[in-house]
Amino acid sequence: MKMITFLLVGLIVHVIFFLSIFDIYFTSPLVHGMTPQATPLPPPASRLVLVVADGLRADSLFTLLPNGSSRAPYLRNVMEEKGTWGVSHTRVPTESRPGHVALIAGFYEDVSAIAKGWKENPVEFDSVFNETRHTWCWGSPDILPMFAKGASGDHVYTHTYPAEEEDFASTDASRLDSWVFTQVKSFFQLAKSNSSLKASLLEDENIFFLHLLGIDTNGHAHRPMSQEYLDNIGLVDAGVAELVSMVEDFFGHDGRTAYVFTSDHGMTNWGSHGAGLPSETHTPLVVWGAGVHYAHKVTEPQPYSDGYLQDWKLEHLRRVDVNQADIAPLMASLIGVPFPVNSVGVLPLLYLNNSDQFKAESMYTNAIQVLEQYKMKMTQKKEMTLPFLFTPYQLLTESKQAEFIHMARILIQLEKYDNAISLCRSLIAHALEGLAYYHTYDRFFLGCSVVLGFVGWTSYVILVILKTHATLDRHPSLLNERPSHTLARLCVCVTVVITVFLLVQKSPITYYIYCLLPVPVWYSVLKESGTLTDLVRLAPSLPLWKCFGYFVLVAFGIELLVVSFFHRAMLTVGLAVLSLWPLLSGLFSKAKSRSCSWCLGCLCLAAFPLMPVVGREPNVHLVTCAGLLTLFTSACYLWSSQRRAQLHLGDRQQFFTQMIHVAVCAYVPSLTHSSLQQKQGLPLLNQVISWTTLASSMLVPLLSSTRLFHRLLSIFLSLTATYLLLSTGSEALFPPVLSWLMFVWINIEQEAMLAQGVSGRRELSTIDFSANIDITKIRQLKLDDIRRSYFFVFFIITAFFGTGNIASINSFDPASVYCFLTVFNPFIMGGLMMWKVIIPFIIVMCTFETIQVATQLSSRSLFLIVLVISDLMALHFFFLVQDYGSWLDIGTSISHYVIVMSMTIFLMLLSVVTHILTSQRLILWKRSKTHFP
Incomplete structure (x- = not known):
C-alpha cells in the first residue's frame, strides 16, 4: 500500500513539474481588448488574392531547369517584370497550422495552442480575414475552418473537399489543386449571373484565399525531388496564370487587385517538415498587382550572403526577405483593413508602391497596433503585481510612449517621412521587446x-x-x-x-x-x-573512496546523457565505454563468452546514433533484412531450448506462429511501397494485416509461458512485427540489435552477482515471472545497483535517440505509416509514430524488470535510483531552458526538458504495464497438464 501511495504522490509531483513548463514558457502571448488600427489614407487595392502553395520550398520554385528555363514560367515573369519577390522566413514548428496563422493573423502560435487543436481555435485571435468585408476560401478542410470559426460575424465563406481526398497513396495528388482552381473558376462564372454575389464581389476590402495542398501531399508521398512534386509546381503556376486572367477579366482590368503568392512551410529532401532546416523554413514570396512595386533591377551586390541569388540566377532583381508574420500587415495595408490586433509583424515597405506619406502613415498604424498590445500587457501585469514589486519596462514607460507617438505625428506633419518611418520602426522594436518582457515577467x-x-x-x-x-x-x-x-x-x-x-x-x-x-x-x-x-x-565505516568513485562516474554519465540530447554521437561514445565494462570490472576473466557478446552488442548498437535520422534514407530492403535477422535469432533460441528440453509443445507452436507472422510483416512494407510506387494504392490485405498486428501486439505475449526467456522472446517477436510495419529503412534493424544486447545484459548481470558474492542467485532458466518473490530473500541495495540503474537510464535514452533526434521527432514523415493508412490524419499518424518510439522503451523496460527479478531486488528500490538519476537530468535541462537566441534554440531547449519529464512520468506508468506484460498470462483454452512448464 505504501508503494502505491508513493508512486501516486511521485506521479502527481512530476505531473506538476511537467505542467509548470507550460505556465513558464508555453503560455499564450495573446492579449485581448485592443482597438483595431487602420491606415487613414485610401488603400491602393480593393481586393487581394492570396495563394498559399502548401509545402513549397523556395529553391524548388526559384531554381532554373538545366536548360535555363523555369518550371514556373508565369511567376518567374512576374518576378522579372510585374512584382517584388523575396524569401519568407518561417519559424519552428514548420507545420501547416502555425504557418497559416503567422501568414494570416501575423503572430506565431505557442506550442500549447498547436497541441490543443488542429482545426479548432484553442485561443481567440484576430486575423486579416476577420477584418475584411468578405473572404472566400477554397482548399483543405484542415486549414480553412479555423479562420472561419475565428471570424466575427458571418463573412468568411469556405469551400473544402472531403478529408478522404488527402490520400498520400493517390495516383496524382495535384488533383487537389486542380479542384481548387476549378471551384474558383465556377465561382466567378456563377457570379456573372448572380447579382447579389456580384455586388458583394465588387465591394472593396475583399480577400480570395486559395489553399493548395497538392505540392505538400506529393512531397510527402514522393519526396520534393520527385517528378510528381516538380510537375505539381508547374500545374500551380499555370493555374495562377489562369486565375489572374480570370480575375482581371471579371473586374474589367481596373488595376485594383493585389496578388500574394507564398507557402506556409518548406520540406526536407526526404519528405518531412516540422523542424528548422533551411529547406523547411525558407519559403517563396511573390507579390504583384495594385499597390506593389514593379520589379526593381539592381546592379550592385545585394545584402544577402546565403548564395541563393547566384544559384537562382536572380542577382539582377531586388530581393526583399520578410519574416512570415510580416505578410499579414502587408495584406492589410494593401486593401486598407485594420491590422490584426494580435499581429507582431512589421510592414515590409519595400513591397509597397505608394506615396511616402502612405508608407509613413502605414508604418505609424503598424506601430500603434503593436503598442496597443504592449499597453494592454503592461496594464494586466501591473494589476496583478503589488505596486512596490512592479518594475516597468524602462525603454517604454508611459512617458516615453507619449513622447514616441507625439514625435512621430509631428514628423509626419512636417513631411519628414523617412524620419517618421525610422522612429516608428524603433517604437515597434521596443514594443515587441516590452511584450516579451511582460510575457516573461513571472x-x-x-x-x-x-x-x-x-x-x-x-x-x-x-x-x-x-x-x-x-x-x-x-x-x-x-x-x-x-x-x-x-x-x-x-x-x-x-x-x-x-x-x-x-x-x-x-x-x-x-x-x-x-x-x-x-x-x-x-x-x-x-x-x-x-x-x-x-x-x-x-x-x-563506509568505503568512502568507492562511494566517491561511483558518484563521480554517475555524474559524468549523466552529463554524457545530457550532451547526447544535443549530439546523438555521444551515445556512440557512451556505448563504446560501456563495452569495456567487463574488462574494467574483472568480469571478462570469469565469463569470457558473455563479456565478448556484451562488447560486440554495445559496438553494434553504437553504430545507430551515427546513422542518418529516420526517414532520410528510405530502404525497404533493410526492413526485410531486419525481419530475417529477427527470425534467425529466434530460431537459434528455439533450437537451443529444444535441445535442453525446456520448450513445451504449446509454447513451441506459439513461437512458430509468431515467427511466421514476423516473416509476413517483414514482407508487407516492401509490398506496400511497391504498390504505392506503381500508384495502385494501399492494398486492403496489407492494411488488415497491419492493424491486426498492432491490435494484438500487447495481447499475444500474454498467451505464452511466463518462464523468463520464453515470455521475453514472445514479447520481442510481437513488438518487432509491429515495428517492421512502421519502418522504412535502417531503423528496422534497431530492435533486434537492442534486444540482443538486452539479452546479454540479463545474462552478464548474473555473473556480476556471482562475482560480488550475492547470495540467493538463481539460474535464469528456472525463473518464472508469475512466481511471487520471496520477501525474505529480497536483499538491500548495494553500490553496484547504482550502476545497474544508470545502465537502464542510458539504454532508455539510447532507445529514444538511437534512430532519431529532436528534429526528426518534430518532423512529420507519413511514409512510416503507409502500411496502416495513407489518407492524411495527423492524430492517428502521430499516434502510430509515437507507438513506434515506445516499442524500444518496452524492450528496455522488460529487461529491467527481468534484472530486478533475477537480482532479488524489490521493484521499488532500483526504480527509486532511476528516479533520482532522471530527476537530476530534468533539473539540468530546466536550467538549460533559454528565452534568447533563435526560436529553434529556445524551442529545442524546452523540448529537452519536456522529453525528460515525460520520460520520467511515462516510465512510472510503463513500469506497471511492463509488470503485467511479463507476469500475467491469458489462457484461452484449457491445456492438458503435460503442456504446462
Whole structure:
C-alpha cells in the first residue's frame, strides 16, 4: 500500500513539474481588448488574392531547369517584370497550422495552442480575414475552418473537399489543386449571373484565399525531388496564370487587385517538415498587382550572403526577405483593413508602391497596433503585481510612449517621412521587446519555486532510499523520533504567507500549486533528517573512496546523457565505454563468452546514433533484412531450448506462429511501397494485416509461458512485427540489435552477482515471472545497483535517440505509416509514430524488470535510483531552458526538458504495464497438464 501511495504522490509531483513548463514558457502571448488600427489614407487595392502553395520550398520554385528555363514560367515573369519577390522566413514548428496563422493573423502560435487543436481555435485571435468585408476560401478542410470559426460575424465563406481526398497513396495528388482552381473558376462564372454575389464581389476590402495542398501531399508521398512534386509546381503556376486572367477579366482590368503568392512551410529532401532546416523554413514570396512595386533591377551586390541569388540566377532583381508574420500587415495595408490586433509583424515597405506619406502613415498604424498590445500587457501585469514589486519596462514607460507617438505625428506633419518611418520602426522594436518582457515577467519567480520543489523532491527520494533500502542502522534514540511541532507550525506559517501573497497579486490557480508544493516536500525532507544524521554517523565505516568513485562516474554519465540530447554521437561514445565494462570490472576473466557478446552488442548498437535520422534514407530492403535477422535469432533460441528440453509443445507452436507472422510483416512494407510506387494504392490485405498486428501486439505475449526467456522472446517477436510495419529503412534493424544486447545484459548481470558474492542467485532458466518473490530473500541495495540503474537510464535514452533526434521527432514523415493508412490524419499518424518510439522503451523496460527479478531486488528500490538519476537530468535541462537566441534554440531547449519529464512520468506508468506484460498470462483454452512448464 505504501508503494502505491508513493508512486501516486511521485506521479502527481512530476505531473506538476511537467505542467509548470507550460505556465513558464508555453503560455499564450495573446492579449485581448485592443482597438483595431487602420491606415487613414485610401488603400491602393480593393481586393487581394492570396495563394498559399502548401509545402513549397523556395529553391524548388526559384531554381532554373538545366536548360535555363523555369518550371514556373508565369511567376518567374512576374518576378522579372510585374512584382517584388523575396524569401519568407518561417519559424519552428514548420507545420501547416502555425504557418497559416503567422501568414494570416501575423503572430506565431505557442506550442500549447498547436497541441490543443488542429482545426479548432484553442485561443481567440484576430486575423486579416476577420477584418475584411468578405473572404472566400477554397482548399483543405484542415486549414480553412479555423479562420472561419475565428471570424466575427458571418463573412468568411469556405469551400473544402472531403478529408478522404488527402490520400498520400493517390495516383496524382495535384488533383487537389486542380479542384481548387476549378471551384474558383465556377465561382466567378456563377457570379456573372448572380447579382447579389456580384455586388458583394465588387465591394472593396475583399480577400480570395486559395489553399493548395497538392505540392505538400506529393512531397510527402514522393519526396520534393520527385517528378510528381516538380510537375505539381508547374500545374500551380499555370493555374495562377489562369486565375489572374480570370480575375482581371471579371473586374474589367481596373488595376485594383493585389496578388500574394507564398507557402506556409518548406520540406526536407526526404519528405518531412516540422523542424528548422533551411529547406523547411525558407519559403517563396511573390507579390504583384495594385499597390506593389514593379520589379526593381539592381546592379550592385545585394545584402544577402546565403548564395541563393547566384544559384537562382536572380542577382539582377531586388530581393526583399520578410519574416512570415510580416505578410499579414502587408495584406492589410494593401486593401486598407485594420491590422490584426494580435499581429507582431512589421510592414515590409519595400513591397509597397505608394506615396511616402502612405508608407509613413502605414508604418505609424503598424506601430500603434503593436503598442496597443504592449499597453494592454503592461496594464494586466501591473494589476496583478503589488505596486512596490512592479518594475516597468524602462525603454517604454508611459512617458516615453507619449513622447514616441507625439514625435512621430509631428514628423509626419512636417513631411519628414523617412524620419517618421525610422522612429516608428524603433517604437515597434521596443514594443515587441516590452511584450516579451511582460510575457516573461513571472518566469524567474516561478522558476525558483519549481527548482526548490525539484531539489526537495530529489532529496526526499534519496533519504527514502537510504532509510528503507540501504543497510543503515538507526540510532536507538532516533527510532521513535517524531516530527517537531515547531517544524509543523513553521510550515503552516509559510503556507499562509505564500497564499496571502498570491491572493493579493490575483495570481492564477496554477501559481498556488507551484509555490505551495515545496512546502510539504521540504517538510517531508526535514522530517527524515534522522536518516541523514545516521549516514553522517556511519560515514567513517563506509568505503568512502568507492562511494566517491561511483558518484563521480554517475555524474559524468549523466552529463554524457545530457550532451547526447544535443549530439546523438555521444551515445556512440557512451556505448563504446560501456563495452569495456567487463574488462574494467574483472568480469571478462570469469565469463569470457558473455563479456565478448556484451562488447560486440554495445559496438553494434553504437553504430545507430551515427546513422542518418529516420526517414532520410528510405530502404525497404533493410526492413526485410531486419525481419530475417529477427527470425534467425529466434530460431537459434528455439533450437537451443529444444535441445535442453525446456520448450513445451504449446509454447513451441506459439513461437512458430509468431515467427511466421514476423516473416509476413517483414514482407508487407516492401509490398506496400511497391504498390504505392506503381500508384495502385494501399492494398486492403496489407492494411488488415497491419492493424491486426498492432491490435494484438500487447495481447499475444500474454498467451505464452511466463518462464523468463520464453515470455521475453514472445514479447520481442510481437513488438518487432509491429515495428517492421512502421519502418522504412535502417531503423528496422534497431530492435533486434537492442534486444540482443538486452539479452546479454540479463545474462552478464548474473555473473556480476556471482562475482560480488550475492547470495540467493538463481539460474535464469528456472525463473518464472508469475512466481511471487520471496520477501525474505529480497536483499538491500548495494553500490553496484547504482550502476545497474544508470545502465537502464542510458539504454532508455539510447532507445529514444538511437534512430532519431529532436528534429526528426518534430518532423512529420507519413511514409512510416503507409502500411496502416495513407489518407492524411495527423492524430492517428502521430499516434502510430509515437507507438513506434515506445516499442524500444518496452524492450528496455522488460529487461529491467527481468534484472530486478533475477537480482532479488524489490521493484521499488532500483526504480527509486532511476528516479533520482532522471530527476537530476530534468533539473539540468530546466536550467538549460533559454528565452534568447533563435526560436529553434529556445524551442529545442524546452523540448529537452519536456522529453525528460515525460520520460520520467511515462516510465512510472510503463513500469506497471511492463509488470503485467511479463507476469500475467491469458489462457484461452484449457491445456492438458503435460503442456504446462
